[in-house]
Structure formats: structure tokens, C-alpha cells
Amino acid sequence: MEHLSRRKKITILIAIMVSLLFVSLNQTIVGTALPRIVADLGGMDLFNWVFTIFMLTSSVTAILVGRLSDLYGRKPFVLAGLILFITGSFLCGTADTIIQLILYRGLQGFGGGMIMSTAFTSVGDLFPPRERGRWQGLMSASFGLASVFGPTLGGYIVDHWDWHWVFWVFLPFGLVALVLIMRLFPSATERRREKVDYLGSLFLTLTIVPMLLAFSWAGNRYEWLSYEILGLFGFTLIALAVFLWIEVRASSPVLPLDLFRNSIFTLSNIVGFLTGMGMFGTIMYTPFYVQGVQGVSATSSGFVMMPMTLSMVIASTVSGQIISRTGRYKKLGLFGLAVMAAGLFSMSRMDVDTHLYTTVINIILVGAGLGISFPIFTLTVQNAVEHSRLGVATASNQLFRQMGGTIGVSVMGTIFTHRMEIETKRLVADASPVPDAGGSANLWSAFKDPQILMDPERLERIRSALPEEAVPLFESLLKLIKESFSLAIEHVFLTGALVVLLAFILTFFLREIPLRQSNRTDERETKVEGPVPQAEG
Numbered sequence: 001m002e003h004l005s006r007r008k009k010i011t012i013l014i015a016i017m018v019s020l021l022f023v024s025l026n027q028t029i030v031g032t033a034l035p036r037i038v039a040d041l042g043g044m045d046l047f048n049w050v051f052t053i054f055m056l057t058s059s060v061t062a063i064l065v066g067r068l069s070d071l072y073g074r075k076p077f078v079l080a081g082l083i084l085f086i087t088g089s090f091l092c093g094t095a096d097t098i099i100q101l102i103l104y105r106g107l108q109g110f111g112g113g114m115i116m117s118t119a120f121t122s123v124g125d126l127f128p129p130r131e132r133g134r135w136q137g138l139m140s141a142s143f144g145l146a147s148v149f150g151p152t153l154g155g156y157i158v159d160h161w162d163w164h165w166v167f168w169v170f171l172p173f174g175l176v177a178l179v180l181i182m183r184l185f186p187s188a189t190e191r192r193r194e195k196v197d198y199l200g201s202l203f204l205t206l207t208i209v210p211m212l213l214a215f216s217w218a219g220n221r222y223e224w225l226s227y228e229i230l231g232l233f234g235f236t237l238i239a240l241a242v243f244l245w246i247e248v249r250a251s252s253p254v255l256p257l258d259l260f261r262n263s264i265f266t267l268s269n270i271v272g273f274l275t276g277m278g279m280f281g282t283i284m285y286t287p288f289y290v291q292g293v294q295g296v297s298a299t300s301s302g303f304v305m306m307p308m309t310l311s312m313v314i315a316s317t318v319s320g321q322i323i324s325r326t327g328r329y330k331k332l333g334l335f336g337l338a339v340m341a342a343g344l345f346s347m348s349r350m351d352v353d354t355h356l357y358t359t360v361i362n363i364i365l366v367g368a369g370l371g372i373s374f375p376i377f378t379l380t381v382q383n384a385v386e387h388s389r390l391g392v393a394t395a396s397n398q399l400f401r402q403m404g405g406t407i408g409v410s411v412m413g414t415i416f417t418h419r420m421e422i423e424t425k426r427l428v429a430d431a432s433p434v435p436d437a438g439g440s441a442n443l444w445s446a447f448k449d450p451q452i453l454m455d456p457e458r459l460e461r462i463r464s465a466l467p468e469e470a471v472p473l474f475e476s477l478l479k480l481i482k483e484s485f486s487l488a489i490e491h492v493f494l495t496g497a498l499v500v501l502l503a504f505i506l507t508f509f510l511r512e513i514p515l516r517q518s519n520r521t522d523e524r525e526t527k528v529e530g531p532v533p534q535a536e537g
Contacts (some may be wrong), residue, residue, distance in 0.1 A: 024146030061113025066395020081114025097268025122317025264384035308367035315371030344497035423484035492506035
């Protein structure tokens, strides 16, 4: 598609961005509406599957479609993805039970994985690496915009309309994107006649699914050393061994293992994995700190998170423009990771006395660093492989980020739980000699569950029910539990800072090769030890 006119390229890109925005908005809007959905449909013990099933189906589909789109072109998979996602979205709005909703979300995930896999790859088809930076930045900004408007709009819909419209309100976007892709997106002029690696695809799926399930459930639904989690990890290792054995012998492997001999490809994916860990840990635990420690309401905490998203959108766009103008990316990637690590470290120093303005400044730093660095490592992967492998290379990069996010949330959750147990035991020891005040002997029992900090209405009910002489004791215990909560989250942010610092160190070893001016690749450019011209810095 590189030969198309610039006007047509931009028109196609707009269609792709509409598709991506359609998927992103549907993802971000669900979180806000889910409590109301569960209250209506029931199934509180299953609600996590509304997210888990989408993660599983989209992750597996993305990596499989990445390879298939290299063989058969992007258009059929973009169209199939939109049709599946539109159908799944419509059906989600008709769900009468939580089981139906989970099944329909799985269908959405299949479509979303196809769209996300082919969207970023299509940018690589339209523009050579030297021009690709600015467009990749704009694509990343679509996710950011969805993160800003999705939760707010989801809250408005469930408050003023009906939760079913959460899934239906963006269907016109999907239909417009479908028509645009159908009319504007060029079909593949030739198809490569290669055998599809069905067996490799099966065992890749059998490797990814149990691994993601294990990390999603470990420390939450099951103990890390439980038979269920150890069994899932064991199954993952066996499936991985079989997958590697198959791929070495396959004539057209679903994930060519020789790509990992390319140091740029491997390092970029590892950095993406680590950045995903830091990013998802921050996104998940910042609202806990803002609501639980600083006492901000759930609605207002969404507005507190907005500056992070906006800084990410702006930084991503500016970063892409700089790369396209200069052709340089390594120093920019290092700078972005350094800013992100500094922001996370600053967040780890926050406590109960930290002002909300300081929190906002810190999350702006994290968002800016993330926006600068995130698109770069997609670009480095694409620039390091021949164009015939663009789809599988891009999809693998997305898979590593997804796995980083999933594993990161699980690890951060374990760290938080462990530290919270330690701090709660210390708190019990410190609070045990506190005398009873005005018949409030049961006051301490209300604070044994730190989740009470996330429920300001419950706190206010407890406070108002106490006699006046017991209020000082209430305030004292409330401050103690906030300090414990803050110390536990401090370790989460510090872990995130160390993970991103490791990504920063690894980026020093990333070879910076010139961004190609064309998608017509020379095999010598992509070999690990080939005569690749080394850029300075």
C-alpha cells in the first residue's frame, strides 16, 4: 500500500483509527458500568470473567492473525474483526445473565484481537519506518482518548439511561468503520502460497491461555502455590515445549523462532513487556491510593487520572513527530523510560500527607514518559524485520505488552497484599492498648478490612453512629489504617519504578539502525550480524 497517494493513505488511516477507537471505547466504558451490570444480572463471583475472557480471546487472536495477515493480507481480518466485534457488542447489550455476557465478551475479544493486530500493522503497510513514527503516535493517542472519555461516558449512561446502551452507543462508529474499510482498504494483490501452521497455532494457544489464567488468578482467586496455579503453570511449560518442537520443524511457523535471533526484535519485546508491567500496575493502583488514602470519591478519581492520559496522548504525538523528522529514536526512548521511572519513584514517596496536586504532577510524569516511549518499541520491531513478517512481528510486540500487563497486575497485587498483611499486623499491635471509648469496643473490628477506605459512605455512617467521645479514637484508627494502606501501595509503585528502570538499562543495549525510507526491505538489513549501518548514539 506504500504506492498509494498520500491523500488516500490518510483516508485509510482515518478508517483504521475509527476502528481502533471503536474497540478502545468499548473497552474503557465497561469498567465504570460493571457494578451496575452485576447488580442487575447477578453473578458477583463471576464478574472478573467479563475482563478475563476478553483478554484471553483477544491476546490469542492477535498473535495468530498477525501471521495469517502476512500471508493473506490485512483487509479480510480487519473486516472479520469489525463484524465479530459489532455482533459481540450488540449481543452484550441483550444479555440476561452474567454467563451470556461473558460469552458475548469472548466474541468481542476475538474481533478486538483481529482489529488491534491488523491496525498497527496496516500503518506499517501504508508508511515506511521513517514516516511511521508520527502515525504510530496518533494511533496510540486513540487509546488515550478512549481512556479519557470512556469511563466518564460510561458513568453518565448508567446514571441517566440504561446499562445496555453502554454496548450499543458506539455501534454507529463500528458500522461507519466497516463501510470505510470495505470501500477504501485495498485488497492484497497477491497471496503467498504457504501452509498454515495449524498445529503450532493450537499449541501456542495452549501455552498462552493457561499462563494468562494462572497470573490472573494467582494471589487473588487461588494461592500462588495452590494445586490449581501450579497445574496451570505446569501445563504451560509442557505446551511451550511442544510448541517449540513444532515450530523448529514447521515450514511456515505461526511464530518464526528465528526472529528472536534478531537482538533488536528480542530486546524491544522485553522492554515492551517490562513497560507493560509498570503501566498497568500504575493504572490499577493509583485510584486505590487516591480514593483510599487521599479520600477522593470514585467519580472524582477518574478526573484525577485524566491528566495522566492526556499527557500520554500529547507526549505520544510529539514523540512520533520528532522521530519522523529526525529519524532517531534510541535517545528518545531512553528519555521516556527515565521520565516514567522518575514519576513512579516519586509516587512511591507519597504518603497520607501528600497533596493531591503532587499526586497529579507525578502521574503526569508517568503518562508523559509512557507516551514518549511506548510507540517507539513497536517501531523498532517493525524496522528490524523484513516487510513480509510485519504482521507477526507487530502482533508479537502487542502480545508481550499484554502479558507484561497481566503478569504485572498479578505480581503487584501479591506485593500489595503481602505488605498490607505486615502493616495490618503492626497496626493491630499498635492499636491493641487503645482503651475503649464510650462503648466503642467494636470500632477496631470495622477497620480490620482495609477495603473500608474505598467506601466513604460507610465510613461516614460509622462516624455518625459513634458517641462524641469516641470520634477522636475513630480519627486515630482511620489515620493508622490509611498509613498502612499507603505504605503497601508505596511498595507497588517502587516495584514499578524498578521494573521500568530495568527496561531503561536494557534499552542501552538496543542497536539503533537507520529507519528505512521504504517498505521494500533488503534481507541484509534485518539479519542480526549483517552489515547494518550503525547510527550514532
